Amino acid sequence: MATTRILEWLGRFYIVLLLGFLYLPIIIMAAMSFNASPFYQLPFEWTTDWYASLSQNDQLIAATWNSIEIAIITTLISTVLGSMASLALYRYDFRGKKVLQALLFPPIAIPWLITGTAMLIFFFGVGIGRGLIAILLGHVALALPYVIVVVSARLQTFAPELEEAARSLGANQWQVTMRVTLPWITPGVIAGGLFAFAVSFDQFVVSYFLSTPGQTTLPVEIYAAIRKGFTPEINAVSTIIIVVSMALMLLTARFFKFGGEK
Amino acid sequence: MAGVQVANVSRSFGAHKALDNVSIDFADGGFYALLGPSGSGKTTLLRQIAGFDFPDAGRIAIGGESVERVPVEKRRIGMVFQNYALFPNMSVADNVAFGLSVRGEPKVTIAAEVQRALDLVQLGKLGGRKPHQLSGGQRQRVALARAIVTKPRVLLLDEPLGALDKALRVDMQIELKRIQREIGITTIFVTHDQEEALTMSDRIGILRDGRLVQEGPPEEIYDRPQSEFAATFLGDANIFRGDATGSGIKLPDGTTIAASTGAAVPAGAKASCAVRPERIRISPGAAKPDPANANTLTGQVSKRIFAGNNSTYFVDRDGQTLKVIVQNTGAERLAEGQPVVLSWSPDSTVLIAA
Numbered sequence: 001m002a003t004t005r006i007l008e009w010l011g012r013f014y015i016v017l018l019l020g021f022l023y024l025p026i027i028i029m030a031a032m033s034f035n036a037s038p039f040y041q042l043p044f045e046w047t048t049d050w051y052a053s054l055s056q057n058d059q060l061i062a063a064t065w066n067s068i069e070i071a072i073i074t075t076l077i078s079t080v081l082g083s084m085a086s087l088a089l090y091r092y093d094f095r096g097k098k099v100l101q102a103l104l105f106p107p108i109a110i111p112w113l114i115t116g117t118a119m120l121i122f123f124f125g126v127g128i129g130r131g132l133i134a135i136l137l138g139h140v141a142l143a144l145p146y147v148i149v150v151v152s153a154r155l156q157t158f159a160p161e162l163e164e165a166a167r168s169l170g171a172n173q174w175q176v177t178m179r180v181t182l183p184w185i186t187p188g189v190i191a192g193g194l195f196a197f198a199v200s201f202d203q204f205v206v207s208y209f210l211s212t213p214g215q216t217t218l219p220v221e222i223y224a225a226i227r228k229g230f231t232p233e234i235n236a237v238s239t240i241i242i243v244v245s246m247a248l249m250l251l252t253a254r255f256f257k258f259g260g261e262k
Numbered sequence: 263m264a265g266v267q268v269a270n271v272s273r274s275f276g277a278h279k280a281l282d283n284v285s286i287d288f289a290d291g292g293f294y295a296l297l298g299p300s301g302s303g304k305t306t307l308l309r310q311i312a313g314f315d316f317p318d319a320g321r322i323a324i325g326g327e328s329v330e331r332v333p334v335e336k337r338r339i340g341m342v343f344q345n346y347a348l349f350p351n352m353s354v355a356d357n358v359a360f361g362l363s364v365r366g367e368p369k370v371t372i373a374a375e376v377q378r379a380l381d382l383v384q385l386g387k388l389g390g391r392k393p394h395q396l397s398g399g400q401r402q403r404v405a406l407a408r409a410i411v412t413k414p415r416v417l418l419l420d421e422p423l424g425a426l427d428k429a430l431r432v433d434m435q436i437e438l439k440r441i442q443r444e445i446g447i448t449t450i451f452v453t454h455d456q457e458e459a460l461t462m463s464d465r466i467g468i469l470r471d472g473r474l475v476q477e478g479p480p481e482e483i484y485d486r487p488q489s490e491f492a493a494t495f496l497g498d499a500n501i502f503r504g505d506a507t508g509s510g511i512k513l514p515d516g517t518t519i520a521a522s523t524g525a526a527v528p529a530g531a532k533a534s535c536a537v538r539p540e541r542i543r544i545s546p547g548a549a550k551p552d553p554a555n556a557n558t559l560t561g562q563v564s565k566r567i568f569a570g571n572n573s574t575y576f577v578d579r580d581g582q583t584l585k586v587i588v589q590n591t592g593a594e595r596l597a598e599g600q601p602v603v604l605s606w607s608p609d610s611t612v613l614i615a616a
Contacts, residue, residue, distance in 0.1 A: 159345070159347065163341060164314060164334070164343070165341065165349075167314075167334045167350075168312060168335070168418075169335075169360050169408065169409075170335050171361075172364075184350070214264050
């Protein structure tokens with residue numbers, strides 16, 4: 001009895017420690033975005049000045065919008081392409097399929113620094129150069145394998161008889177896909193889309209290589225700002241992003257009950 | 263509604279011949295069972311008829327129209343899968359409506375047809391449920407309703423009762439037969455369960471290693487099997503092997519067994535005889551042989567299994583174990599180890615060419 005209680009308390013302590021480890025830095029940062037002192041000085045003095053000055057910081061705001069736009073477009077393109085690729089890999093057997101599937105994984109493991117350098121050289125070589133288009137192309141390339149892996153995993157749980165049943169009832173390939181297969185893999189497609197969004201929105205290394213001074217994304221802009229001298233505006237913009245992205249995540253989890261599917 | 267003709271169909275997967283020159287005629291409105299052990303090619307044959315897979319050679323016709331290169335979605339067939347394959351994201355009614363809906367039928371027609379089909383399988387009130395809220399038997403009925411609502415030319419069933427427990431399976435056999443009679447659809451039914459094949463079908467095709475072994479009405483196959491395999495796969499049989507005498511066979515020990523049914527085997531050739539366990543009379547060793555049962559052997563009871571309405575005796579005779587089934591008529595039961603006389607009529611003995 002006594003040991004069980006001790007173990008129970010140890011378990012709780014561990015959870016608290018884990019959550020603290022994950023969230024404490026974020027909470028401190030969020031708190032500091034409301035602190036008057038730019039040098040993290042205590043006592044805490046409530047202010048919304050940093051949010052006011054953030055609203056004046058056109059460069060940071062432009063970078064934020066760039067990031068959001070690129071992340072959304074990356075998500076759309078890589079989710080559609082990736083899901084189609086997963087379906088093709090699931091349905092058809094063709095020469096070199098195994099090789100192709102094996103080649104999908106290395107890009108996830110190759111350091112972004114190397115991928116970024118390679119992309120920069122390649123984009124200059126083919127005349128795309130740097131800028132938002134280059135960043136977008138780079139992000140799609142980075143996000144695609146994640147989408148394919150997640151959607152393919154979901155497809156592994158799909159019963160192929162369902163497609164056969166639909167065909168036996170007279171459905172053509174398009175109707176089979178839209179009405180039977182797609183509804184089943186939707187949670188996988190959403191999860192893949194979230195991955196794609198995260199890969200793009202968090203992306204620093206590749207974006208840094210491919211951006212030009214005027215046209216850049218939020219992580220690159222934050223990095224540049226910190227190098228010039230830290231301002232709590234960074235805390236403010238980060239806090240806003242954290243709140244928005246956590247809300248998005250919670251909403252998705254609520255609607256698609258990951259893992260809890262019947 | 264239409265008959266199905268399969269003519270000289272072969273299909274190989276790599277070096278494996280899944281179907282080897284199979285020809286079989288399924289008449290319009292009949293109920294056929296394709297029976298065979300796993301790997302016999304029965305499911306492959308069904309998938310050729312459905313159009314999921316195309317034969318390497320041969321012809322398949324539905325209603326007189328060649329279909330061997332027509333894909334499944336254009337064949338107008340109905341299929342029930344072993345695990346039902348209901349669409350999990352759709353309600354029961356939407357599952358049944360699927361075939362009509364992809365065809366673009368008007369909503370009013372669809373609703374009426376779906377209701378009729380659900381009523382036919384006695385699930386009229388469950389249209390709003392999701393498949394996971396149904397029992398196995400109910401899912402089976404939904405799958406059937408979904409397959410027949412489109413008025414297919416032929417209904418194909420792939421071991422449809424395999425996932426149900428015994429009692430439910432018997433109910434569904436009766437139900438399936440009733441529905442098939444009511445709509446009069448040509449039905450081809452794959453099973454490895456010989457009892458199911460015997461009780462449900464008008465004709466049975468027995469497959470083995472990709473070949474059609476025998477085809478005909480259940481009574482004919484049971485009473486006159488043309489091979490040892492057919493004799494032992496459909497029902498139980500005692501097999502005796504020896505040399506043909508013209509009117510039966512002679513066993514290696516000199517005993518003759520008279521057979522008046524089965525193949526004509528020239529005297530001297532290798533042949534075997536099959537006798538069903540319930541056709542053999544068993545009596546205590548001292549009893550006089552019965553003249554009507556001209557075939558007589560002696561042996562010793564090695565084991566008795568009592569099953570309520572009948573008992574199965576295992577009788578050792580010269581190294582061979584024979585099986586005899588005796589109805590429970592209240593007569594004296596024989597003890598294990600007791601010497602016995604087995605006798606049966608030549609009419610119950612089927613001669614099979616080796």
